[in-house]
Amino acid sequence: MLVKNYAEALSFIHGRTKFKKSPTLQRMQRFVKALGHPEKQFPIIHITGTNGKGSTVAFLRELLQQQGLRVGTYTSPFIVKFNERIEIDGKMISDEEIVSLVNQVGPVALQLDQQLAAAEGGPTEFEILTAMMFVYFAKAQLDLALIEVGIGGTFDSTNVVTPLLSVITTVAYDHTELLGPTIASIAQHKAGIIKEGCPVVVGNVPAPALKVIRQRAATLNAPLYIFNEDYHVQRLVKSSWGEDFSYAGLGERFGKLHTDLAGHFQVENAAVAVTSYLVWAHQNHSVIKRREVQAALGKTCWPGRFEPVNQEPLIILDGAHNQAAIDELVLSLKQDFRGRHVYILIAILADKQPREMLAELAQLANTTVIATTFNGPRKVADVQAMAANNQLIQYEKQWQPALVKTVQQMSTDDVLLVTGSLYFISEVRQFFK
Structure with a gap:
């Protein structure tokens, strides 16, 4: 060959x-x-x-x-x-x-x-x-x-x-x-x-x-x-x-x-x-x-791990791709962003624990959770059905319009956190670089 x-x-x-x-x-x-x-x-x-x-x-x-x-x-x-x-x-x-x-x-x-x-x-x-x-x-x-x-x-x-x-x-x-x-x-x-x-x-x-x-x-x-x-x-x-x-x-x-x-x-x-x-x-x-x-x-850097890609408003990318990572992410949000409203845009692979991950994020105070999809290499979670059963979770089919729509409604003190699958983070990161 x-x-x-x-x-x-x-x-x-x-x-x-x-x-x-x-x-x-x-x-x-x-x-x-x-x-x-x-x-x-x-x-x-x-x-x-x-x-x-x-x-x-x-x-x-x-x-x-x-x-x-x-x-x-x-x-x-x-x-x-x-x-x-x-x-x-x-x-x-x-x-x-x-x-x-x-x-x-x-x-x-x-x-x-x-x-x-x-x-x-x-x-x-x-x-x-x-x-x-x-x-x-x-x-x-x-x-x-x-x-x-x-x-x-x-x-x-x-x-x-x-x-x-x-x-x-x-x-x-x-x-x-x-x-x-x-x-x-x-x-x-x-x-x-x-x-x-x-x-x-x-x-x-x-x-x-x-x-x-x-x-x-x-x-x-x-x-x-x-x-x-x-x-x-x-x-x-x-x-x-x-x-x-x-x-x-x-x-x-x-x-x-x-x-x-x-x-x-x-x-x-x-x-x-x-x-x-x-x-x-x-x-x-x-x-x-x-x-x-x-x-x-x-001087250590590692792309896509709680990485700030925009300052005003603050936009952070973090590949919290499984339940354990979401647990850690929630702790960081509670410790570091008290008093600020955090918009969370998330897309998850189906073979993780998407229902549990979304439910944990939805329970956070001062947050808006937007579940979305992307063109993943493996099956992406059907978050539309999950959002339909949880009033605390919004759903947007495509992440690109969801991102634009979210940024338009944010104040300068608000935070947008894009999270979930690392494949999703890779796709979104190209939008900012």
Whole structure:
């Protein structure tokens, strides 16, 4: 096979199966073996979690780059362009490199299609992209790669790696059809990235999840660094947009740190990233420089996460795409926007918990909730029916006229929050950039 341009390359990637019926790593293990095990040719920090993975990666990338390191990142989904999913030092992979990688990886995938035809066939879309990332990073002479899990952990295609450090940011209800119906079952999948003797940084997770993680870590002699046990963070009164907080853990103390990423959950994400950085620094006998930590957190940005895109009136984009993220969003709205009217424009994928998410937002004081739709890659929730059964929720079929209509009725002190699916945020963000 030979793809001639970027459009053909994307067509090949997106044309692959999304999921297989049976969860397994065997297909991915055969894939990387056939490629010469590129995943073994550079050091890795492996990151999973229901929410907070992307922000944690962004913080950690800045902390490591501040040390002069060459850092690769693998994240999903993208906000502006597909290529964002594979970056080095914050610069996305080029269209030409995507074409080249498809031409390297594609023929191997087609061979596996034939070899595994009697089973479930060859690699999926995400396995193809993960293999491309491994090959790209293997020849890039990275100092470190930050690799984000797609879904779960145990059977995720990224879980063929042996990392320096594993990170579990959060555990909450999401992808229950794949990961199981309980916090413990979801945590079991997340804990699947823990490897023998490999340190693990754990964020703010519920007690049933922590129990599962502790058991897995104990079995594998993996040292744990746990939120509110081994490291602590305190949100401070902030003086500007974003968050101010203090941090203490692993023998280090920072009296005041600042990030422009707003929302109290970003303080926890930053704490996970700082702890991960400290574990890495201690592994490598690197000197911790307070000013460099402050600078790295201060310049971290992550599009579509409580991101202000207009000032008067204030318009914020935030990809609160599941129930746990909505819970965090509600806390931030109550803490930071008391006394201001908040218009919430939201579109949700059908496989989340749209009814519960909308109901929670509708109960907020001083808010107007407008449920809408967009052209999502997967089925979008039928919010019209939900709005019809809840007088506190308005419905607009198309988000574009809904956005214009809302802005026209806002005062300069009001706030418009656009939220829900990250795919929706990606679509809306192009309207402002």
